[in-house]
Amino acid sequence: MVATPHDKRGGLGDVVRRHIGFVPNPLSRRSEQLHSRIRDAQMTVSVCPYCGVGCSQHVYHQDGKILSIEGNPDSPISGGHLCPKGASTYQLVNNPNRPQRVLYRASKSDHWEVRPLDWAMDRIARLMKRDRDADFKLKNAQGVRVNRWESVAHIGGATLDGEERSSSTRASSGVTASRSG
Numbered sequence: 001m002v003a004t005p006h007d008k009r010g011g012l013g014d015v016v017r018r019h020i021g022f023v024p025n026p027l028s029r030r031s032e033q034l035h036s037r038i039r040d041a042q043m044t045v046s047v048c049p050y051c052g053v054g055c056s057q058h059v060y061h062q063d064g065k066i067l068s069i070e071g072n073p074d075s076p077i078s079g080g081h082l083c084p085k086g087a088s089t090y091q092l093v094n095n096p097n098r099p100q101r102v103l104y105r106a107s108k109s110d111h112w113e114v115r116p117l118d119w120a121m122d123r124i125a126r127l128m129k130r131d132r133d134a135d136f137k138l139k140n141a142q143g144v145r146v147n148r149w150e151s152v153a154h155i156g157g158a159t160l161d162g163e164e165r166s167s168s169t170r171a172s173s174g175v176t177a178s179r180s181g
C-alpha cells in the first residue's frame, strides 16, 4: 500500500505549526523553510524484518531511496511502537558499515582472500546447482516419486519472520521440485 504522508504544507498540521492558539507563530525565515524530511515522500506499509512478533512499519521513500522507517500506529500488534532493534531498521538498508566484501579461503589454501559479495553469491549459486544436479533423487528405493535433494538442508528458527520463511521455502521448493516438471 502506498500513501502520502500527512504533513504536506497547507494541511491542518501546517496551520497548527504556524499559530500559537489564534496568534500567528513568529517564525524566522529559516524556520519557515524547514520541513520534515518525509514531506514529499511516499509511504509503504511493511513488516519489521527482525523477529516473529511482526510489528508493522511505515516505510517512507522517494526516488527509489528509503528516507525513514517508523512504527505503524494502525498495527494491532504494536500500535505504532517499535523496539530498539525494529526502530533501527533504516540502517539495514542505509549503512556504509555493512560489509560489501567477503573473505574466501580456497580449498587447501593457507590464507584468506578478499572477494566482492556478488562474486560470493554467484559462487554459492553455481555450487548449489552443481550439487543439486549430482544428488537430486527423483524416486526413493521403493520407486515412489520424492523429488528431493538429500545432500543439502537449511535450518530455521522462531526468529524467522513471515517473509524469511516464505523466501526460504520458495527457494527450497524451487531447487528441489523444479526437476519434476
Ligand code: SF4
Binding pocket: 048, 049, 050, 051, 052, 053, 054, 055, 078, 081, 082, 083, 084, 085, 086, 087
Ligand atoms: S520491532 Fe522489535 S519486537 Fe517488533 S518485530 Fe521488530 S524486532 Fe520484533
